[in-house]
Amino acid sequence: MKRIMKEFTGGSAFLSILAVIASLLVGGVLIALSNQDVQTTATYLTARPSDFFHALWNAVFGAYDAMFRGAIFNYQAQSSQEMFKPITETLAYATPITMSGLGLAVAFRSGLFNIGATGQIIFGAMFAGWVGIYVDLPWYIHFPLAVLAGIVGGGLFGALVGFLKATTGANEVIVTIMFNYIAALLLGYLLKTPLLQAPGAVNPISPPVKDSAKYVFFLGDQFRVHGGLFAMLIAVVFVWWLLNRSTLGFRFRALGHNPSAAKVAGINIGLTYILVMGISGALSGLAGTSQILGSEQVLTLGVAASYGFDAITVALLGRSNPWGVLFAGLLFGGLRAGAVTMQADQGVPVDIVLVVQSLIVLFIAAPPLVRSIFRVKVSKEAVA
């Protein structure tokens, strides 16, 4: 466990980049293997190898080209709006993943293995959603209040884990995993009660959030990117400040590296657990607001999507460093946005992207593997 934690917070950005490259390479192999043309040409490989390599190139290049067009810039599009849409899609996907990833980074750096982002996102979305749907206020009060409610919701749900750990010594990994189920099932239940369910609805779905509580769609309604993007950037700076420049973060890191020394230095361990998990949960709660007050606008069972788990990978890939998490979040947003185009244009299943994401985890969790693939020399020798 301690070793896993080390990989999460230590390690170099360089290895993260190598892991991504390695995953994309392996992804390319899988794309090639699953391609019809490649399979056909392989049967007469010795007779006409050029056909095979042509098909191979087409399959892999075509897929990654489609991904590029879907995620960054569509040079084939007719209008300039269509050309720039992909990058805004990437940003829209990246917003909640990065926010939640930042939350997990705070926990990981403090030595707490928070797996509960999903639950914390759901709680954030429920709190923000309730305020956004049922409270009637002018936008300049309603919107901040709804966002704050989301932050508080996620924060309280996280802090509860810290409280349980501080008072009973409960293992945060198990508690957060269980809390994910509690949050999901509670949401499912509430969406069947008048408290959240839309009047007259049969499905578990809430009424839409009022306009006064929504994030601004600053590029217009045809783009999915919204004001949550700026909240995300603020969150990055906040986490950087918290971890590197604040007294609170100093205590968090001391706890993460050496709890016994922290205790002897007079740091209140129990209180710190609660604070860490509270802030960690609050950032996932913010991701929840991005979902409910931005992208989704109605509360459904799928409000957290797979972002809670993507956030773990993002925090891992970003080495729990706020800037690293930002880059990793953007990468994941891009992979998601690109996957859609890749499937539509090239018939490459979306699942390939999931495989690439999983491979990234695998490569980061096994740094010696990446090092040996790329023959990175490590200087293990320390001064004895």
Add this chain to the structure above:
Amino acid sequence: MKLELRGITKRFGALVANDNVNLVAQPGEIHCLLGENGAGKSTLMNVLYGLYQADAGEILLDDKAVKFAGPGDAMASGIGMVHQHFMLIPVFTVAENVILGHEPTKFGGRLDMQAAREKVREVSAKFGFEIDPDAIVGDLPVGVQQRVEIIKALIGNAKVLIFDEPTAVLTPQETDELMAIMKQLRAAGTAVVFITHKLREVQEVADKITVLRLGKIVGEADPKSTSSELASMMVGREVDLDVEKSVAKPGKPTFKVEGLSAWNHSGTKVLDDINFEIHEGEILVIAGVQGNGQTELTEAIIGMHGKTSGSIQLDGRELIGKSVKQVLDLGVGFVPEDRTEDGLVAEFTIAENLMLDRSDRKPFAKGLNLQLGYLKQFAQEKLKQFDVRAQSIESTAAQLSGGNQQKVVLARELSRELRLFVASQPTRGLDVGSIEFVHEQIVATRDSQIPVLIVATELDEATQLGDRIAVMYKGKIVGIVPSSTPRATLGQMMAGISA
């Protein structure tokens, strides 16, 4: 087999850990490699053992140059090493540990445990070890575990045996036994290389002494040299092995412990009605064999021990029931017994470690913001004042030698306004130079009219440092005596017989 190292140089970045080192170990000879922590002894041996590759120089066995790519090569060439931290698998039996890496097999690749047991018995008998090959290593006392390491090396047919700081973990009696084993090995014609910084041991067994300082060979010393001669060679200047201190001028008794009892998690009484007081400007040493309640006593003072009763008063204020933070804020400086575990955050820089207990207040913080500019200035000042040898204040604590780590802890604890100073085994595992420094600081603290409580397990330290000595045995104080009390009497008290 004769071992020769010729012109070994090993660099780590800008640091030259070994600089043109020459060393010859002859069969039937105990060659001591003496040097302070961080002098480059372990690096040299790791080069020899194939763990590091030298940047220059060569290794010769019986005048033939050899190259070791790893420990396997070194072992195959007849070099064995007994590491400071044992390389044993605690859940395996002695025999299983000993054969690990070169397991004897029967037909079909099956493990031949009988042969393994025989081998262990054979070597044990030769040296009179009396080790049961089927004992689980984790259950054995530390001294016996070390013998298992020795057997492991000998079964690999080691002709050159390297002992890397072997006595750091041993009790005085186990140390004596180890010395006897070394002499036996010498008689059997093995070349023994003995790495240490403890002078008494060197004087007892060495045939030849090579002194290493800052990566360079300073010279060879005569085995008959006195302790202070050896120490000055090691440190590079005159050192005073005795603690220099003037007569104490005790003031008011500001620290009082009355009727203190404590229980551990399972409800056993670990402190039993402890009573003592310490005056301003006085050092009270708590002496005793480790594990007789000293740890619990310091924990109780600092506010970390859960179940306690009685009273601990500092300047008339009760400490029991206060949190660690509150106790520290009342002016208690604390040097824990395990500095890497409790005293420092290894991954933090020196600067960060220096503000560990005050990170939330002025001058280190303004509101929630850390004042990194002030911290930098503060750390640089302390680095100089406490003579911490480090590349910069940005070096992590893990990169420092034990002595320098302890200096960082001392610098932190002594730079607050103190009303009481508590240090638990403050010189444990330190080299001569650092011990001298730590002792000076403790005496200086006393002289600034602060009551000082020291936990010591070594009698020499207790008698030299203390103004009075309280001996603990099984959670009780056997007696409080002046430091002029004869050693024999103190030894008896440590065994629970009151004077």
